[in-house]
Amino acid sequence: MTSRTDTDVRPITEAEFPDWNRALNTGFLQPPAVGAEQLEARRKQFGPGRLLGAFDGDRCVATFRSFDQQVTAVGGALVQADAVSSVTVTATHRRRGLLTRMMAQDLAAAKERGDVVATLIAAEYPIYGRYGFGPATTMTEWTVDVPRAGLDARRAAPEDGGRIDLVDGEDVRKLGPELHERLRRAQPGAVSRTELWWQIRTGVVNANGSPWTEPYYAVYRSADGEVEGMAAYRSDDHWGDAKQPLNTATVDWLLAVTPDAERDLWHYLCSIDWITTVKSGWRAPDDLLPHLLPDPRAARITTQADWLWVRILDVVRALEARTYEGQGSLVLEVADRGGLTGGRWRLEAGADGASCAPTTESAHLVLDVGELAALWLGDESAVRLAALGRVREERAGAARVADALLRTSRRPWCPDMF
Numbered sequence: 001m002t003s004r005t006d007t008d009v010r011p012i013t014e015a016e017f018p019d020w021n022r023a024l025n026t027g028f029l030q031p032p033a034v035g036a037e038q039l040e041a042r043r044k045q046f047g048p049g050r051l052l053g054a055f056d057g058d059r060c061v062a063t064f065r066s067f068d069q070q071v072t073a074v075g076g077a078l079v080q081a082d083a084v085s086s087v088t089v090t091a092t093h094r095r096r097g098l099l100t101r102m103m104a105q106d107l108a109a110a111k112e113r114g115d116v117v118a119t120l121i122a123a124e125y126p127i128y129g130r131y132g133f134g135p136a137t138t139m140t141e142w143t144v145d146v147p148r149a150g151l152d153a154r155r156a157a158p159e160d161g162g163r164i165d166l167v168d169g170e171d172v173r174k175l176g177p178e179l180h181e182r183l184r185r186a187q188p189g190a191v192s193r194t195e196l197w198w199q200i201r202t203g204v205v206n207a208n209g210s211p212w213t214e215p216y217y218a219v220y221r222s223a224d225g226e227v228e229g230m231a232a233y234r235s236d237d238h239w240g241d242a243k244q245p246l247n248t249a250t251v252d253w254l255l256a257v258t259p260d261a262e263r264d265l266w267h268y269l270c271s272i273d274w275i276t277t278v279k280s281g282w283r284a285p286d287d288l289l290p291h292l293l294p295d296p297r298a299a300r301i302t303t304q305a306d307w308l309w310v311r312i313l314d315v316v317r318a319l320e321a322r323t324y325e326g327q328g329s330l331v332l333e334v335a336d337r338g339g340l341t342g343g344r345w346r347l348e349a350g351a352d353g354a355s356c357a358p359t360t361e362s363a364h365l366v367l368d369v370g371e372l373a374a375l376w377l378g379d380e381s382a383v384r385l386a387a388l389g390r391v392r393e394e395r396a397g398a399a400r401v402a403d404a405l406l407r408t409s410r411r412p413w414c415p416d417m418f
Contacts, residue, residue, distance in 0.1 A: 007061065007093070009101045012053040016060065017043070020053050023060040027088020038209035044196055045207055046086070052105060054089075054098040061093040064102040066110070069418075070192040071119055071310070074378050074408055075323030076185050082110035082313070083191070084120040085418050103131050104338070111313050111340050116321065117373070118311040119191065121417055128309055132338050134373035135306035136380075137189040137412045140285040142299040144278040146270045150294030155271060158264040161223030169202030172217050175227050182257045188322075188377050189308055189412030201232065201252070215252055218268060220261040229261030230254070233269060245274035251281035253415060263292045282307070284413030308414035310373040315341050318376060319356040324349035325378075326404040333363035333394075334372055341369060349405050364398035367391045378408030 012020050021034040021042060034042075047067055054062035065086035070078040084106065089098050110118055122128050122135075157163065167175075176198055184190035199205040203212040213234075220229035231254040238246045249269055256262035266289055269278050280289055285304065290296035312318050315334055327350035336342030346359040365382065371390050374380040382402035385391040393399055 006056070007096065007098060008055045009052060009062075009098065009105065010055070011049060012051050012060070014048075016053060016055075017051075019058075019060045020051060020063055023053070023090055024063045024086055024088055026090060027063060035209055037206055041200075041205045041207040044205060045200070050106075051086075052102045054093070054102065056093065061090040062098040062102065063088045064099070064106060066106050066118075069119060071117060071308075071414075072184050072186075072188050072190045073318075073322040073376075074188045074412070075321075077321045078185070078192075079116045079318070079321050080114070081191070082106065082113075082115040082118040083418055084118055087120075087123075099127070100131075107131070107311070107313070107338060107340060114314075116312075116314050116317045117376075118313060120309050120311075121307060121414075122309050125306065128311075129370050130337075131311065132336060132340070132369045132373070133309040133311040134368075134370035134375075134380075135308075136310040136373055136377045137306075137308040137414050138285045138379065139282045139303070139305055139307035139414075140287065140301055141282060141303035142280040142287075142289055143302045144270060144280070144289075144293070145298045145300075146276050146278060148295055149270055149298040151267060151270055153271075155267065158220075158260070158267075160260045160264070162228075162260060162264055163221050164264060164268050165219050165221070167217045167219050169204070169214060169217070171219070172202050172230065172232070173198045173204075175219060176230060176255075179227055179230055179255055179257065183255050183415075186257070187413055187415075188408065189379075189414045191308075191414055191416050191418070193416070218265060220256070220265050220268075222258070222260065228258045229256035229265050231265050231269065235272075235275065246276050247274045248277040248279060249275045250279040253281060254283075255415070259288065262288055266292050282415065282417070284411055286411045287413075308377075308412075310376060312369050312373050312376065313340055315343070315345050315369075315372070316356045319345070319347055320354050322354070322376070322378075324351075324354060324405045325407060325409070327351060328401055328405055330398065330401055330405065331359060331361050331364045332372070333366040334369050335367070336369040338369075347405075362394065364393070364395040365391055365402060366394060375402065375406050377412040378406055379412050381407065 052064040053060045069081040069083035071081045215232045232252040290299040382399040386399045
């Protein structure tokens with residue numbers, strides 16, 4: 001058996017890219033063989049220099065990838081992030097510290113580059129808290145029982161003067177990026193999308209190796225013709241014993257920048273002939289969907305879980321980047337086992353912005369950097385974390401002060417998997 005020190009962790013070379021991809025597929029329990037088309041797509045998707053591998057001899061046994069990203073802070077500021085993905089350790093090499101070594105190397109490089117935070121979507125909950133990440137957004141999926149929803153079956157078009165059109169992938173590539181840009185600048189927790197993202201989601205680039213099947217694309221235009229919403233969805237083909245259609249429409253993604261667009265897209269999906277069930281895809285936990293139906297109970301939650309995880313790399317820049325609901329000051333003592341951004345900081349926040357600076361004053365709240373990350377986008381409650389023993393009050397009432405400053409009226413949401 002190879003020792004910890006015998007396994008080499010390093011950026012991979014071009015010659016090692018096929019073996020790295022084989023290890024990646026193996027770690028995610030996908031067929032290990034990676035075809036030439038999939039390799040070429042991943043070369044476009046995976047930037048050079050940010051792919052790490054752990055090698056036992058000449059065999060890749062662990063994978064790690066990061067890339068540049070922007071995440072939207074509360075108030076709309078676009079914060080530079082180190083997005084972490086493609087993390088695997090082969091089953092034969094578990095518990096040898098390989099992920100710890102890869103993560104430490106990547107986060108140190110991100111800190112050196114000046115990234116404010118790191119982000120990831122965690123496949124397993126217990127792993128990433130060890131590295132200073134905290135769950136910062138939640139994802140919810142609803143399943144809508146269409147016959148129960150109470151919508152008027154005679155409805156044929158939006159009643160607000162808008163319209164819905166079905167389009168193709170080329171239209172999506174033209175219209176989607178600008179629509180997403182409007183959404184992400186208003187949605188805390190949203191992340192940037194590249195041109196390649198749109199190419200993959202419209203079949204131009206085949207990144208997973210499976211045959212491409214185009215979904216349906218619906219676009220909502222307001223009464224003045226402006227694109228304000230878009231959805232991609234698929235349908236199965238299921239009929240009951242009595243020759244009754246029991247088809248399900250599954251939403252791949254839905255973007256809307258106005259309440260009218262959001263309402264009319266969901267009503268459209270629930271009005272399609274033969275569709276009796278609509279699966280919403282990944283939505284914000286306070287999404288409007290249930291209450292856009294005459295009977296909100298027709299939409300039941302079928303999945304709810306943590307989604308975007310954040311790791312603070314620069315406390316000052318992270319706290320100064322966002323806006324605040326109230327006005328006040330708070331002294332935070334932040335523990336960081338990774339040694340990247342621990343210390344004691346005084347936050348002064350108000351309607352005109354915020355300042356954050358090192359201080360020697362006594363702390364009001366003591367917390368780990370991962371708990372600060374969970375609070376940063378406004379979704380978590382310091383009072384709740386204090387009750388769980390994950391935040392300690394050094395001044396009575398400090399957790400309530402933190403909530404008054406940090407929490408937001410609408411919950412953050414990340415529409416993307418990466």
